[in-house]
Structure formats: structure tokens, C-alpha cells
Amino acid sequence: MALQTSADSPVPVRTVLQLVGGWIGRLGRVWVEGQITELNRRGGTVYLTLRDPAANMSVRVVGARGVFDNPAVVDGARVVVHAKPDFYINRGSFSLTAVEVRAVGIGELLARLEQLKRTLAAEGLFRPERKRPLPFLPGTVGLICGRDSAAERDVLENARRRWPAVSFKVEPVAVQGSYAVGEVVEALRRLDADPEVEVIVVTRGGGSLEDLLPFSDETMVRAVAAARTPVVSAIGHEQDSPLLDLVADHRASTPTDAAKRVVPDVREQVALIGQLRDRGRRAVTGRIERERTWLSSVRSRPALADPVREVERKHEQVLTARDRARRALSAALDRAGDQLVHTGARLTALSPxxxxxxxxxxxxxxxxxxxxxxxxxxxxxxxxxxxxxxxxxxxxxx
Incomplete structure (x- = not known):
């Protein structure tokens, strides 16, 4: 039941803490999954922070050394802890008391990734038609990479070697560990909101499956799918394939390949421009030559070569037609006259x-x-x- 309090009838701190402790105590033992950070062994007790890989949340875990006596329990490891929630009333602090710890195996991780992959594919996040084309020559490239990493140097050096005028906005983040997902997602949102950034590259060097797990996290994958700016994934090497590669607009096999995909080579473009210019010149020259040949053939026709001659020819045709008409008329008149004479003679002969x-x-x-x-x-x-x-x-x- 809710605690009834007011400004006139408050309750002391101990009452509130006792009630909170009672509520937490009724929760019972729970299984919790997370990533180990700040692992510290002191005497017979182990202290660590269990962090949520997809959110900026963590909880303190305390347990006996024997509970954590497992080679897999190291900083950055993914574990499942069977623990009892405890609330220390004197300090007002919450923690988990571990009674059993299990490392999340590679097989289980792969099974989870495969299930997540099927779920995201069913939602259409991997469809080719939603992939956006990269700009031909981006004014500013957003780069998300590890701090002072080789991947950052590879992208910057190769891009500037190809196109010296290219501009970068670099967001250094953690690329592995419990903070990687949150930092990468936040950097992605900042670059996506920047109107000057035309393409975003997310890159890091190769690593083990556990090292690359943040780039298969559902939160990061959905953040990339929701981004309005085209995203290039350059995670690891050719054999590495986190889920980020499937949802990104373009996948680069290495950071160097990402630089080649994002920025065109100035020498290749200059050569291409030269080739196109030569093709254009040949096309225009050929067209002019064809038109010139056609014009010459038209000018060589009698009607245009000697226009007066055509008029004279038509004049001769008119005179010829006139003479033929006159001869035809004279012949017709002569025949009619002869016929008239013959008819008159016959008429005279037959007349009384x-x-x-x-x-x-x-x-x-x-x-x-x-x-x-x-x-x-x-x-x-x-x-x-x-x-x-x-x-x-x-x-x-x-």
C-alpha cells in the first residue's frame, strides 16, 4: 500500500529506507545478464559493476571470491549472475549479492545474434531497396572510431591522399566494452543531426567475436537504420560480419576500403574528365564533319549550284510546250478545214x-x-x- 504522508505529517528517513528494503527483499533471487566492469578482488570478497551493454545503466555486484573463481570472469566479459537484490538501509545503497556466476559462451552469443538477425530481417531493416546511395563528393565526412586508433589513421590518410580537400568530423568513442554501444549511438545521433555531414563512417579494426559484439547490438543497429544520413560500416576485416554491416547503407571490408568508397580519387577523376572531354570533342568534331559533308552535297545539287540554269530549263520546257500546242492546234485546224471542204463537196454533190x-x-x-x-x-x-x-x-x- 502507498505510504500516506504530508508536509504536516512526514515520516523519518529510516521508515522510507525500511519500506524500500522490504519491497526489494520481496523480489527474491533473479538472473541478471550484463558486462563486467571495474572488477576488484579484495580479500575474500569480489566487487564489480555489471553494466547493461545497450544502455547507460549499471549495478554493483558483491560476492564471495569462490563464486567468481572462474577464468572467464574478467573485465569486459558477458556473464549471467544469479543474485539476491539487497538494499543497505544504513547507506541507502542498492546492490546485488551474487550466489552464482556463469559466463555467456560463444555458442550462446552466436545463437542470440542469429535470432536477432532473423528478427531484424523480418522487419525489413536489411532490404536492399532501403539502402541509400553515397554522395559523389561529400563536403564533410563524419567518422566514428576509436580514440587514436589505427582505423582512424587509415581512413583519414587514405581519404586525404585520394582527395586532399575532404573535410572530416571525427567522433572518438569506445569501440569495445560496456560503453561502446552508448557512445557510438550518441556520436551517430550528433553527426546525423549535423547538416554539414553528408556521409557517416563507423569503423574499427578487427578483433574477436566478443570485441565486435557492440556492433551487433540491437540498439546500435536500429539507430543506424533510423539515421537520415548514409552510413558506411567498416568494422574489422573481410571475414568479420557484425549485424551493423547488414543494416548500413554500404559495407566496407576494411577502414582503407571505407576511405576508397566514400571519397573519389582525384587522379582517377581528372583522367576520367580527360577521357570524357576527348570523347565529347570527337563526338562534336564528327557531328560537324557530317553536317559539313551534308551541306556540301546539298550545295552541289543543280538547284543550288546554278539556280538560273534551272529557270532556263523550265523556260525551255514552257517554250517547247507552247510550240507543241501551236503545232497541235494548227494540225487540228488543217484537218478540220480539209474535213469541211470534203463535207462541202459532198454536200454540193448531193444538193438539188x-x-x-x-x-x-x-x-x-x-x-x-x-x-x-x-x-x-x-x-x-x-x-x-x-x-x-x-x-x-x-x-x-x-
């Missing part, structure tokens, strides 16, 4: 006027009907006689 010219006459009634037989006539009929030189009216007498 020609018959009249030969001494014949045409006898007609006043209405124009031709008299074809004498039997048609009667005495007193009025007739018209057509002669070659005119007409005469006659009357039948008998």
Missing part, C-alpha cells in the same frame, strides 16, 4: 442546186410540196417552178 445547174427544174405547189407525178395535176393548178437562177409561177392549162 447541182441538179438544177445541169438543166433540171423543181415543180412545187404554193405550199412547198414537190410535184412528183403529172397525174397529180389538174387544169388550173397554180405551181411554182424552181430554176437555177430563180422561181416562176405557172398555171396548168391542159
Amino acid at each position: 442546186a447541182a441538179t438544177l445547174e445541169r438543166g433540171y427544174a423543181i415543180v412545187q405547189r404554193p405550199d412547198g410540196a414537190v410535184v412528183r407525178s403529172a397525174e397529180e395535176l389538174e387544169t388550173g393548178d397554180e405551181l411554182v417552178v424552181r430554176l437555177p437562177d430563180g422561181k416562176r409561177n405557172v398555171t396548168v392549162e391542159k
Whole structure:
């Protein structure tokens, strides 16, 4: 039950500490996992700090020397402690009294890493499509590395040898041990928040599995996955493969390889520019030569080489067509004239006027009907006689 207190009715310190001690005492023995730091053996008692590898938290552990009589119990070792929580009322301090200590074996660590790897892969943190490309020429490179480490020198020297103008923001951190995860994650967040930093390199030299465990920690892996700045992992050597390599945007086999991936080689770029310039010059020269050849061929065509000649040729064609039209028209008129003469001759030959010219006459009634037989006539009929030189009216007498 909650302790009822007020400014008018406070409780003494001993009461609070006794209640806290009672609550902690009811917790019973627990198994706790952590990393050993500040190991100290004094007489028959061993004192150490058990630190959480993924958080900035720790607890004091006390135990008999026989409990910790294990070669694996050294600074930096991962252990599982069976302990009883104790609260010392006189000092108001909390600690764990160890009754058994077990070192976390390599096989168990590998099994845990494999399980974590499957979990993170199922969440999609290792998918290739979430990987971001590196900038071609970063203005500032963030470097997370050990203090005065060989990895730092390798990255800086190789990068500046390739591109002397490159700028670095170095964050020295612990790269192994209980403080490594917290310091690396905090450095990553500072560099990721810096707008000048365009790419971040996390690097350290090789080491044993235990040394590289911080770079497979879930907290660090998730921090790298959440970073907005591209991250290059250069942990250990080619055979080393912590989980950080899988979640980072790019993996470098060594710190030297990281420098080569992040910074281009100025000599290679100058040579490439020269090659591209030569290719561009050849392409432009070839294009100009092709256009010049085309222009020459166009200019050599008759229409452009001698424009007046084309006009004259068309003029000759017009004159030729005109003469042909005139000859065709004259021939047509001549043929029509000859046909007209022939038709007139035929008409004259068939006309009654020609018959009249030969001494014949045409006898007609006043209405124009031709008299074809004498039997048609009667005495007193009025007739018209057509002669070659005119007409005469006659009357039948008998």
C-alpha cells in the first residue's frame, strides 16, 4: 500500500529506507545478464559493476571470491549472475549479492545474434531497396572510431591522399566494452543531426567475436537504420560480419576500403574528365564533319549550284510546250478545214442546186410540196417552178 504522508505529517528517513528494503527483499533471487566492469578482488570478497551493454545503466555486484573463481570472469566479459537484490538501509545503497556466476559462451552469443538477425530481417531493416546511395563528393565526412586508433589513421590518410580537400568530423568513442554501444549511438545521433555531414563512417579494426559484439547490438543497429544520413560500416576485416554491416547503407571490408568508397580519387577523376572531354570533342568534331559533308552535297545539287540554269530549263520546257500546242492546234485546224471542204463537196454533190445547174427544174405547189407525178395535176393548178437562177409561177392549162 502507498505510504500516506504530508508536509504536516512526514515520516523519518529510516521508515522510507525500511519500506524500500522490504519491497526489494520481496523480489527474491533473479538472473541478471550484463558486462563486467571495474572488477576488484579484495580479500575474500569480489566487487564489480555489471553494466547493461545497450544502455547507460549499471549495478554493483558483491560476492564471495569462490563464486567468481572462474577464468572467464574478467573485465569486459558477458556473464549471467544469479543474485539476491539487497538494499543497505544504513547507506541507502542498492546492490546485488551474487550466489552464482556463469559466463555467456560463444555458442550462446552466436545463437542470440542469429535470432536477432532473423528478427531484424523480418522487419525489413536489411532490404536492399532501403539502402541509400553515397554522395559523389561529400563536403564533410563524419567518422566514428576509436580514440587514436589505427582505423582512424587509415581512413583519414587514405581519404586525404585520394582527395586532399575532404573535410572530416571525427567522433572518438569506445569501440569495445560496456560503453561502446552508448557512445557510438550518441556520436551517430550528433553527426546525423549535423547538416554539414553528408556521409557517416563507423569503423574499427578487427578483433574477436566478443570485441565486435557492440556492433551487433540491437540498439546500435536500429539507430543506424533510423539515421537520415548514409552510413558506411567498416568494422574489422573481410571475414568479420557484425549485424551493423547488414543494416548500413554500404559495407566496407576494411577502414582503407571505407576511405576508397566514400571519397573519389582525384587522379582517377581528372583522367576520367580527360577521357570524357576527348570523347565529347570527337563526338562534336564528327557531328560537324557530317553536317559539313551534308551541306556540301546539298550545295552541289543543280538547284543550288546554278539556280538560273534551272529557270532556263523550265523556260525551255514552257517554250517547247507552247510550240507543241501551236503545232497541235494548227494540225487540228488543217484537218478540220480539209474535213469541211470534203463535207462541202459532198454536200454540193448531193444538193438539188447541182441538179438544177445541169438543166433540171423543181415543180412545187404554193405550199412547198414537190410535184412528183403529172397525174397529180389538174387544169388550173397554180405551181411554182424552181430554176437555177430563180422561181416562176405557172398555171396548168391542159
